[in-house]
Amino acid sequence: MGDDAQRSALGRRSVLLGLAAVGAIAAVDVAGFLGAGGALTSDTLTPSRFTDGFEDVYGRHDGFRRNHAKGIAATGYFTANGAGSAISTASVFRPGRVPVTGRFSLSGGLPHGADASDTVRGLGLLFDLPKGEQWRTAMVDIPVFPDRTPDGFYERLLASNKDPATGKPDPDRMSAFLARHPETAAAMEVIRRHPHTAGFEDSTFHGLNAFHCTDAAGAVVAVRWKLLPLQTIRRSEPAAAPNYLFDALADTIASGPLHWRMLLTIGQPEDPTDDATTPWPESRDTLDVGTLTLDALQTEGPGTARDITFDPLVLPEGIAPCDDPLLSARSAVYTESFTRRSGEAKQPSAVDAAEVPDER
Template identity: 65%
Template sequence: MEDDTERADPGTGTEVSRRGVLLGLAAVGGIAAVDVGGFLYAKGWLTPDALTSSRIADRFEQLNGKHEGFRRNHAKGLSATGYFESNGAGAAVSTAVVFQPGRVPVAGRFSLSGSLPGATDANATVRGLGLQFTLPNGEQWRTAMLNLPVFLDSTPEGFYERLLASKPVAGTGKPDPEKMAAFLAGHPETAAAMQIVRQHPPTSGFGDSTFRGLNAFGVTDAAGVTAAVRWMLVPEQSPESADQAQPGKNYLFDALIRAVATAPLRWRLMLTIGEPGDQTNDATKAWPAGRRTIDVGTVTIDSVQTEGPGNARDINFDPLVLPVGITPSDDPLLNARSAVYARSFTRRSGEPAQPSAISVEEVLDAR
């Protein structure tokens, strides 16, 4: 993606300089990127059938209704704070300041996928963890990760079509099986990714989940050599199986709140270095086992907060907010994610803020 180019969203006609927006926001605290640009994929933009960030945001609203003040996806969440302690090992592959030895603050958000802010927790629902690293040179690194081994779609079109196919049918609350079967028949990459996901059942909660960035990026070392990379957070907490749902509508979040109140949670940040031939433009494909992996430090979460003004509720975890030394790959999902996240932020920031379904204070008072 060319950050310095002017782009127009077919849905709005608004031109923006993406880098200019991000730099301006960084100067005032950098809590959100409000790039309202759309994105282009395959058949071209400025055409009547172009897929835009607005159309994808609209689709989330159509699936489960419009919920003002909340993200259009991963609406249910809990804010968090902590720090990242770099051991310096990442400096071997990247000049990014975040990989120099030392500690930097992080703001995070745990979430569940879906557009219902009051949905009942379920083990099978995809879990998310967004992090913002604030670096001493004024840069930021933002990343949005999932507890999946691979992503289910390789293109923005595929993602959009899966949303269409997965719309719940009145009376059953589940997708139309014929529509889903037709979608999978036309998207064998998604069918294969679903098989991989089924082989990696979820753990008992947020604290023992492994979170992966899924998309590929580039890292450039001091000699100017760039390599493909994917990253993941591996929990220091011992994983436990999630055999059945626990009592309570918010049991996953309640358990997270109680755990952090007892002791900080920690994850090892691991970089997996790709080799020539490893796909960087398809997040449904896992890289072969045995790729070089570097342990670059520890992410510690030592506090969680009910979502509200000034915490991670208001952070846009745009995957293209990157420090010097980390660059986007050719994965088409990156531009799409960036644009849709920005569209979601723009909409919710202009709506009345609604209270979160999860209250840290209520959970701790009930202990």
């Protein structure tokens, strides 16, 4: 079979997957904060237009994020073991403990939508480092990003919009999108081979984009990071209640802290740093740099993660962005989303950390 035929066949096989999952991954948390200086690379795809796209697909919900609207805040700490200092001067990798503010979320722009087992799960983290530095990262439980460029992401977002007549995305429109973007069809196949686990607490969270780490001698390497759960991994189950994923998270953390190991995957020169749809080989070396511990949840409100944007361009010295066009786009769109919701009346979150059912 020729290359064109293979891409066409892959696209057709992935259409049904795309239609089932696109509502979940059409909005992996992509936004930023005013000080990061991100910008979209397209002359026509502005941050405002991108943010309008989320509102077109999900409606406008004042006071909430335009993507990953449903969530709950968390607090804890990161304990570095010192291994990361071999490749980066970043203070976060020096032996010791630093405070962390986090946010668990579900992708999409519906702040009161029902939990679903196949919705992409997010974990945003802010590491509060010495001398006023911060490290912010937004991670998700899929191993690659569905789109290579901001324009592709925006086009897929609109293709996922539901037809008013059927209440479902138009399969012809999605099929046409996948035919134009074989890289997305291939990424969806990679995602399909990594099914969701039972909940937030046993999910592996991926940073997706590549970054550059610089060591004390000035040597630079490309890395990707992920969090591996130390909790027992369980198989995903059908939804049991509208907030069942958050309820289970609150119930579990009430019994004791949750832990994840942070692994840095070291890229080689041939590994792409500008394409988040392509996984790096599993044979690449990894560094276990420490353990994330989250030990408390808070209902979103003033003083919690509600008003934090997990901008991927807020980085400590020793970690720098690479050439991935999604990074500047995420920062720019986050800025727009933050600006809009900052000027809107705040509404109660659908997830209340204090309301954990006694039994399920």
